[in-house]
Amino acid sequence: MTLVNQQILLVSRPLGEPTTENFRLIEQDVPPLVDGQVLVRHHYLSLDPYMRGRMNDGRSYATPQALDAVMGGGTVGEVLESRHPKFRVGDHVTGMGGWQHYSVVDASAPSALRTVDTTHIPLSAYLSVMGMTGVTAWLGLTDIIAPKAGETVIVSAASGAVGGVVGQLAKARSCRAVGVAGGPEKCAYVVDELGFDACVDYKAHSDLRSLLGALKQACPDGIDGNFENVGGMILDAIMIRMNDFGRIAMCGMIAGYNGEPLPMAHPGLILSSRLKVQGFIVSEHLARWPTALQELGAMTAAGTLKYRESIAEGLSSAPDAFLGLLKGLNFGKQLVRLT
Amino acid sequence: MTLVNQQILLVSRPLGEPTTENFRLIEQDVPPLVDGQVLVRHHYLSLDPYMRGRMNDGRSYATPQALDAVMGGGTVGEVLESRHPKFRVGDHVTGMGGWQHYSVVDASAPSALRTVDTTHIPLSAYLSVMGMTGVTAWLGLTDIIAPKAGETVIVSAASGAVGGVVGQLAKARSCRAVGVAGGPEKCAYVVDELGFDACVDYKAHSDLRSLLGALKQACPDGIDGNFENVGGMILDAIMIRMNDFGRIAMCGMIAGYNGEPLPMAHPGLILSSRLKVQGFIVSEHLARWPTALQELGAMTAAGTLKYRESIAEGLSSAPDAFLGLLKGLNFGKQLVRLT
Numbered sequence: 001m002t003l004v005n006q007q008i009l010l011v012s013r014p015l016g017e018p019t020t021e022n023f024r025l026i027e028q029d030v031p032p033l034v035d036g037q038v039l040v041r042h043h044y045l046s047l048d049p050y051m052r053g054r055m056n057d058g059r060s061y062a063t064p065q066a067l068d069a070v071m072g073g074g075t076v077g078e079v080l081e082s083r084h085p086k087f088r089v090g091d092h093v094t095g096m097g098g099w100q101h102y103s104v105v106d107a108s109a110p111s112a113l114r115t116v117d118t119t120h121i122p123l124s125a126y127l128s129v130m131g132m133t134g135v136t137a138w139l140g141l142t143d144i145i146a147p148k149a150g151e152t153v154i155v156s157a158a159s160g161a162v163g164g165v166v167g168q169l170a171k172a173r174s175c176r177a178v179g180v181a182g183g184p185e186k187c188a189y190v191v192d193e194l195g196f197d198a199c200v201d202y203k204a205h206s207d208l209r210s211l212l213g214a215l216k217q218a219c220p221d222g223i224d225g226n227f228e229n230v231g232g233m234i235l236d237a238i239m240i241r242m243n244d245f246g247r248i249a250m251c252g253m254i255a256g257y258n259g260e261p262l263p264m265a266h267p268g269l270i271l272s273s274r275l276k277v278q279g280f281i282v283s284e285h286l287a288r289w290p291t292a293l294q295e296l297g298a299m300t301a302a303g304t305l306k307y308r309e310s311i312a313e314g315l316s317s318a319p320d321a322f323l324g325l326l327k328g329l330n331f332g333k334q335l336v337r338l339t
Numbered sequence: 340m341t342l343v344n345q346q347i348l349l350v351s352r353p354l355g356e357p358t359t360e361n362f363r364l365i366e367q368d369v370p371p372l373v374d375g376q377v378l379v380r381h382h383y384l385s386l387d388p389y390m391r392g393r394m395n396d397g398r399s400y401a402t403p404q405a406l407d408a409v410m411g412g413g414t415v416g417e418v419l420e421s422r423h424p425k426f427r428v429g430d431h432v433t434g435m436g437g438w439q440h441y442s443v444v445d446a447s448a449p450s451a452l453r454t455v456d457t458t459h460i461p462l463s464a465y466l467s468v469m470g471m472t473g474v475t476a477w478l479g480l481t482d483i484i485a486p487k488a489g490e491t492v493i494v495s496a497a498s499g500a501v502g503g504v505v506g507q508l509a510k511a512r513s514c515r516a517v518g519v520a521g522g523p524e525k526c527a528y529v530v531d532e533l534g535f536d537a538c539v540d541y542k543a544h545s546d547l548r549s550l551l552g553a554l555k556q557a558c559p560d561g562i563d564g565n566f567e568n569v570g571g572m573i574l575d576a577i578m579i580r581m582n583d584f585g586r587i588a589m590c591g592m593i594a595g596y597n598g599e600p601l602p603m604a605h606p607g608l609i610l611s612s613r614l615k616v617q618g619f620i621v622s623e624h625l626a627r628w629p630t631a632l633q634e635l636g637a638m639t640a641a642g643t644l645k646y647r648e649s650i651a652e653g654l655s656s657a658p659d660a661f662l663g664l665l666k667g668l669n670f671g672k673q674l675v676r677l678t
Contacts, residue, residue: 053611231606231607235606250606250609250610251610252610253606253607253610256607261604262605262606262607263602263603263604263605263606264602264603264606265600265602266601266602267570267574267589267592267601267602267603267606268570268592268595268601270589270616270617270618271589271590271591271592271618272392272618273618274617274618274619274620274623275616275617275618276615276616276617276618277609277614277615277616277617278609278613278614278615278616279609279610279611279612279613279614279615280613281613284613
């Protein structure tokens with residue numbers, strides 16, 4: 001029986017803000033397996049801000065997404081057919097299956113496919129708290145910010161998939177956790193459901209001075225660690241409020257993903273406050289994943305790590321859901337259900 | 340016998356560029372010593388860019404210089420009178436004596452006064468390669484940039500007191516050492532006398548594109564470590580040319596010392612190139628000084644660490660010499676001879 005695969009390709013690069021015109025949905029037969037390959041049927045596709053960067057052709061940390069090729073992306077699913085001894089039909093697996101219903105994976109390639117246990121943890125969580133998202137939060141907090149008990153840790157995009165985990169892990173380390181998010185609904189979620197100590201609604205502050213006032217209220221003892229997802233004025237304000245020897249984990253600068261100039265207003269603060277500012281990419285620290293997943297898994301299974309998913313239905317909804325993610329329309333982890 | 344002390348006070352804070360009007364020279368009797376105190380006659384006063392920051396009232400890493408008080412600054416000299424058992428008349432000492440001929444020092448305070456050996460090393464060197472200047476270079480290079488053999492290290496203000504040491508220490512670690520300096524004469528000195536591999540004359544490049552071209556030629560394999568003394572367009576260009584996992588030691592941003600806005604154009608590079616950018620102040624790492632001075636002392640005594648001094652004659656010349664330093668008119672370490 002030949003399976004028909006639906007796939008979404010990148011067909012043009014955006015100039016500025018991307019549109020659905022940059023994508024095309026096509027159908028293609030799934031090829032037969034050769035030895036060492038595994039056929040995976042995807043249950044969920046992960047949508048993430050880094051994908052915007054890959055749509056550009058310029059220099060970035062990730063290879064640009066090729067044109068007329070299937071959009072890359074993290075997936076969870078089940079093994080439909082296997083010609084690799086390590087994988088059996090029915091196994092739940094996570095991998096980089098891309099924006100499509102099925103993927104044929106050379107399962108010997110390192111980290112290509114990982115079997116996951118869904119006894120205590122739902123499959124979709126392996127794309128959020130138990131996947132790249134959760135490990136990103138863990139790594140930036142643990143290895144770069146390295147907060148001490150009693151310190152103040154702030155995170156932008158706090159209601160997002162990464163930000164929410166950062167704050168909860170900071171609380172677990174006896175820190176004051178403060179979020180920055182857009183709108184009262186997201187801020188209420190960050191404080192009431194995720195348990196942050198405070199959340200600043202950046203949409204209520206149109207200028208630096210006003211934002212600084214709100215930060216001062218939310219962070220009365222200053223800021224020791226900043227997990228940066230946004231950049232621009234929010235980063236500028238946080239830097240002014242940072243304590244001596246503060247640490248900034250640079251995880252994302254979504255405010256500049258469409259090519260807008262996004263300068264840092266006061267880099268002199270790095271010197272005068274003796275800050276450490278460090279960029280990182282989770283996939284370059286694979287040796288740390290087991291330690292991260294141990295803590296994240298224990299908290300997830302115990303139900304103490306809260307998270308929320310925004311689920312779009314069907315592959316064809318992926319482009320719109322992705323554009324919404326870039327505008328902050330999602331609430332928590334943005335997934336696409338493919339089954 | 341009463342000694343008359345000449346002193347230079349800060350009498351007003353500059354709005355923008357400082358002028359000689361911000362300073363006043365006065366005369367005052369040296370008070371008699373009490374137990375635990377030492378009277379030092381200064382031979383040399385050190386002039387340093389950080390003093391510009393202290394002239395401002397705003398938040399900075401250093402306490403602002405008080406108005407109508409003697410300007411602070413590093414000095415070397417000899418003990419004229421001692422009521423402290425650790426110091427004897429005639430001892431050569433280094434301390435923070437300030438812009439004046441004599442200082443009365445509470446010698447028990449930690450790091451207030453340090454006896455130095457002038458058998459193989461000239462006294463003035465304890466204000467440059469064997470003092471804060473040399474240890475600043477050593478610390479930023481060794482502890483923040485931590486270069487591996489074969490890597491490329493660049494330093495701005497390369498003909499300056501700190502920059503010259505950075506490059507020579509980088510060469511001693513088998514790195515490619517590249518300087519940035521203003522004008523062909525300084526660049527020739529950096530390459531021909533200090534032994535850097537290349538030096539970019541920033542004055543020959545009025546825009547970012549042109550500067551980038553010169554950096555590409557001077558750093559064909561990219562840049563792994565940047566010791567930053569200047570900020571602004573030079574930093575922007577260096578960041579674009581930096582390799583993945585590059586390190587930036589933030590030592591100074593002299594381009595912004597007069598209050599001009601000095602944004603960093605592309606902070607997104609910290610993320611995309613996974614850079615580490617870290618500010619530091621040499622006086623906060625006293626535990627590292629002995630290790631630093633051991634290497635610096637061996638090189639200085641052996642004559643393998645080259646340095647140059649610009650010596651202004653007499654205390655009254657200090658304000659003009661300081662203003663010249665801020666404009667880059669000095670060549671090597673700026674000192675004032677007080678004897």
